[in-house]
Amino acid sequence: MIKTDQYVEHIKQHAVRFANTADLEPLIKAAANAKYVLLGEASHGTSEFYTTRAEITKKLIEEHGFSFVAVEGDWPACFEANRYIKGNAPEYSNAAEALHSFHRWPAWMWANEEVTRLVEWLRAFNRNQNKQVGFYGMDVYSLWESMEAVVQYLEKINSPAVDKAKKAFECFEPFHRQPEQYGISAAFYGESCMSEVMDLLETIQQNRKTYDNNPESSLNMQVNALVASNAEAYYHAMVTNGNESWNIRDRHMVEALDYIGTYYGPESKGVIWEHNTHIGDARATDMAQEGMVNVGQLTREKYGQDQVYAIGFGTHRGTVIAAGKWGEAMEVMPVPKAMPGSWEDVVHQAGEFNKYMMFTPENQELFQETIGHRAIGVVYHPEMERFGNYVPSRLSERYDAFIHIDETSALSPYVF
Known part of the structure; x- marks a missing residue:
């Protein structure tokens, strides 16, 4: 005492x-x-x-x-806010519309008035800057959304890796976007998508230099692939070992941070x-x-x-x-x-x-x-x-x- x-x-x-x-x-x-x-x-x-x-x-x-803000949020939804902040999202007329990208519960963590004011400030700040400040998500939960983003990007650039991405995505389809279903099947019935998603991640990492025409789009795709891989491991472990799933999640967030820091450079x-x-x-x-x-x-x-x-x-x-x-x-x-x-x-x-x-x-x-x-x-x-x-x-x-x-x-x- x-x-x-x-x-x-x-x-x-x-x-x-x-x-x-x-x-x-x-x-x-x-x-x-x-x-x-x-x-x-x-x-x-x-x-x-x-x-x-x-x-x-x-x-x-x-x-x-x-150089950037990274938060405990999903990468795909945060990247929509990042696009708005950098003036690359004409479909959003204001920050509140961009923050409606946060659909996964608990949406209130980021879709709120307090974050809206910061996002608008970041957008205004960036208008007068050569180096644009970014806003990113570090969390691991967005397995399906991240897989969709990877497929869409590889299709857009006509990458030969798109077939591997579609194969990995199809492996998760029977679980109807229910991570608990996937976790139980992977942990107890051996119905895992680990090999497919690891194969995709390895291919993307090997070919990362071919995505340099648009560096931030490449960053987006690479981190989404990382999310998919680590989310598979997270949901797999969640059913049987809560402490290990926690460790997978926090290690992922540091890994994602490293990707962002590398993108912005050693002085960032x-x-x-x-x-x-x-x-x-x-x-x-x-x-x-x-x-x-x-x-x-x-x-x-x-x-x-x-x-x-x-x-x-x-x-x-x-x-x-x-x-x-x-x-x-x-x-x-x-x-x-x-x-x-x-x-x-x-x-x-x-x-x-x-x-x-x-x-x-x-x-x-x-x-x-x-x-x-x-x-x-x-x-x-x-x-x-x-x-x-x-x-x-x-x-x-x-x-x-x-x-x-x-x-x-x-x-x-x-x-x-």
Whole structure:
């Protein structure tokens, strides 16, 4: 059990109060030295997490030369937003129309007013730039949509690899776009499409230089092929080994990030938006005991500790968009006051206002005790949260900095 009073005093000494983006300038400058800035969130349905991340992102792009934004979203839907941002999607008259590409549940994560404002800002920013800032999805779920995109691209350029793509796509057709059906068939009945999709991915990688007439279209096709391959493995593992499916997903997101970074060049810098459970180093939580890794850990290992700056987010209380079960309608739910003794509770006790902390060699050891840190997913039961919504964490090892917004409100999603 932590010594709450002592922790509160440490927070009072090292936290900085903030009311607007200008107050976050020291944090933004520190983050800007990294190649990748990882911006977390304690839930997928909190407005202030999105708006604060958006303001930080704008500063990193406008003042520090960051090249792209990559988010915890599906590649095909995000690529439609990317096309709009770069002025390559005349079929969309505004950002909201482009964001209607997010059909897979939970669409509210990206089809919302908060993201719309960022997308419009990115489009306006790009009008005066030679190097266009991009917006991409890193997630692994879009198996069928990604396969369709690969087939369409290979058909468009008359590639001989189109037959392999169609063969792989046809292998998945009997499962009627139901990943659970495919996972059960692959895991228990040996009805796997692994060889077909791996053969396609290998062919595309071998022939990647032949797709250089339109580099970003080539990137789109290559990452869609990567999604198809890793999604097959993800759904295969999901049925029998939840921890391994998690690892496949987070390794995929780092692999996708590497593709994007390679496309933008060795000097490029990116902003990543994902849940705290992805961007906060897994080695500083109980995930490590379960053999699980995540984006925060993998990027630090791949690019170096000084090239990754992870910022966690949290709140003491408020409201949030979530659902009672997977696939059900979204609703506004209460976020109860943080559990006594949790990280959110002690930060709140240090002052009922918004604040941030930067963890440095001088103060890191003060915040290395394992404390519960709230995590809310797309499925949420407020009345039960003390039994499963707090991740034991050593905060100063999990993140480079932490932003606390004392009272938060629900996201503003589109309904369609």
